[in-house]
Amino acid sequence: MEFRFDVRPIFTNQIVRINSNLLPSTFVGDRRMAIDMANKVSQIINEMGEASAKAQGLNKPVTTSQKLRLTDQMVYLLGDNDHGRHGAVVGLLKVGQKSLYVFDENGETKMVDAPCVLDFYVHESRQRSGLGKTLFETMLREENYKPEKLAIDRPSDKLIGFLRKHYGLEKTIPQMNNFVVYEGFFGNPSSDPNSHDGRMHMTAGPNTALFGPQFINDECKKRASKSWEPQNSPTTIPLVQSSPVGRYAAPRPMCSMAEIIHSSATAAAGEPNREL
Numbered sequence: 001m002e003f004r005f006d007v008r009p010i011f012t013n014q015i016v017r018i019n020s021n022l023l024p025s026t027f028v029g030d031r032r033m034a035i036d037m038a039n040k041v042s043q044i045i046n047e048m049g050e051a052s053a054k055a056q057g058l059n060k061p062v063t064t065s066q067k068l069r070l071t072d073q074m075v076y077l078l079g080d081n082d083h084g085r086h087g088a089v090v091g092l093l094k095v096g097q098k099s100l101y102v103f104d105e106n107g108e109t110k111m112v113d114a115p116c117v118l119d120f121y122v123h124e125s126r127q128r129s130g131l132g133k134t135l136f137e138t139m140l141r142e143e144n145y146k147p148e149k150l151a152i153d154r155p156s157d158k159l160i161g162f163l164r165k166h167y168g169l170e171k172t173i174p175q176m177n178n179f180v181v182y183e184g185f186f187g188n189p190s191s192d193p194n195s196h197d198g199r200m201h202m203t204a205g206p207n208t209a210l211f212g213p214q215f216i217n218d219e220c221k222k223r224a225s226k227s228w229e230p231q232n233s234p235t236t237i238p239l240v241q242s243s244p245v246g247r248y249a250a251p252r253p254m255c256s257m258a259e260i261i262h263s264s265a266t267a268a269a270g271e272p273n274r275e276l
């Protein structure tokens, strides 16, 4: 894509990384130069964002300079300084961290802070010539991301093919949202005993509605701290059980009316131990 102005000063490297200040991370210059450069980068991002949306059949762009200003996301731009008199911009890739609720391989809900691929576009005249791979590889290196750890926001068929071809990503873990995650997304759980691993106890019951989901590890820790309680005691019923049929099979909280009607001793047999 060509612009009225010369894009070559922006592309001191073939690929430049832009953050919310709309300046390439390699930028050196005074205030006036910074304002001029940010204006040009802003136009590039807006036009490339428009082109990307059009290529994906979206009503409005996912990437605009205005949105980038308000986030800590990163845009990678790929330039071609040998094109014409002013050079050209041929690719855009936007990534960033997002907090997502995702299902793991067992259908358990997890809250994760995941690196996400949010927008990706190579100009039509340059697709399928390896430029997308060059752009993606640079992003992985700069951000220190692993392909299988990325969540992909509504990938197009072309991007699905791209990820399969270059990174062998094929098997997805079904999700309820627009994000696609691949096998390998959930690596080894954290070895830090104080950190929760993101697994949530979510049910349709009132406890979740009132207090929100709870981290499973937090419950496990609470139980572990009751050292006087034998771990294999028949009355020790785990608050959270991993169930073969997923989160809907999680134990429901005891109804207080049921507690009044029935003695608490008998109720405990089939319900979670809420004393914990």
Ligand SMILES: CC(=O)SCCNC(=O)CCNC(=O)[C@H](O)C(C)(C)COP(=O)(O)OP(=O)(O)OC[C@H]1O[C@@H](n2cnc3c(N)ncnc32)[C@H](O)[C@@H]1OP(=O)(O)O
Pocket: 052, 055, 056, 117, 118, 119, 120, 121, 122, 123, 126, 127, 128, 129, 130, 131, 132, 133, 134, 152, 153, 154, 155, 156, 157, 158, 159, 160, 161, 162, 163, 165
């Ligand atoms: C989260 C999101 O951003 S989803 C939206 C992704 N973006 C789009 O769909 C916009 C239109 N597509 C594009 O801009 C580009 O095709 C990209 C960014 C997906 C890939 O960039 P490219 O420069 O074409 O990638 P690169 O040349 O490195 O790799 C080519 C591979 O990508 C896939 N691919 C690229 N173009 C196509 C296409 N037209 N049809 C099918 N697969 C394609 C194929 O796997 C291809 O390998 P192949 O040619 O051996 O079949």
